[in-house]
Amino acid sequence: MRLRTNYFRRCPRKYCCLSRSNYASIIDEASLAPDLESPAGLGLLDFYPLPHFGEEPFTQDVEKTIVRYGQRYDLRTLNNHQAILIDDNSQALKGDY
Template identity: 40%
Template sequence: MRRLLLTSSFSATAGKLPAFLEGSPKNHTVAFIPTASLPQRSDSYVQEARQAFTDMGCRIDNLEVSTADPETIRQSLQEDDLIYLSGGNTFFLLQELRRSGAADLIRQQVDQGKPYIGESAGAVVTGPDIGFLDAMDPRSAAPDLDSTAGLALVDFRLLPHLDSEPFTEVTRKILNRYGDDRPMVAIDNTQAVAVCGQCLTIL
């Protein structure tokens, strides 16, 4: 059964993790993937997420898929208890997940029931397609990306940061343009979407 916790801001919603896991995350090892943040000017949200996991007693296994060798990626994704993907540029993240082979490994692990935690870009990439987010994230960050098809771990498109600064205007623009095309779930920075098998709950 697939188990995913999708957020706009992990540090703001970390308190929802124990309920999602149905137990304390203490002593869980996190395959911590900050790749999406590389094209960004600031990675403060990555540091905040790392601190939130640490405060809950988790052990961080940093996994930068854009530079890690295939064996390191395989070992981390297979052996760590949780998989976390940070926010940042969704197109760059998808490009590097495919190029490194991490995309297929993540799908395998999630299909086997390993919990996946995605923040912003890390949440969007789980959907069937990420093309709708080009008003928020510049595609130019991923010049080698030849398709916007996502990981298809969920059957809906996740729109993060709804009505949350500095994304208030652009999230409404995206929702107005694409909201009726396919299933879309929009959440603000205080909300999270929990997916357990075929069940979806907004926390």
């Protein structure tokens, strides 16, 4: 599925348009996804998920991301045993999966 940036331009929520944000660039290597047209999300969250918190080999990159973007974006860390569940209009971080 290809996501196009213009789909997310009229976003009613504060943070859901991730097309202009490159906060994941420290962790994600763009060259590994050459067909990805946009880093935009689906517009379901009002925060920025930051996965792999406290998990090797990502610990240093996650910390760098927090230092660089933590004041600018509402980052929410998740470790590799957590998930974000979305049900209707509610969002919850669940653990130990």
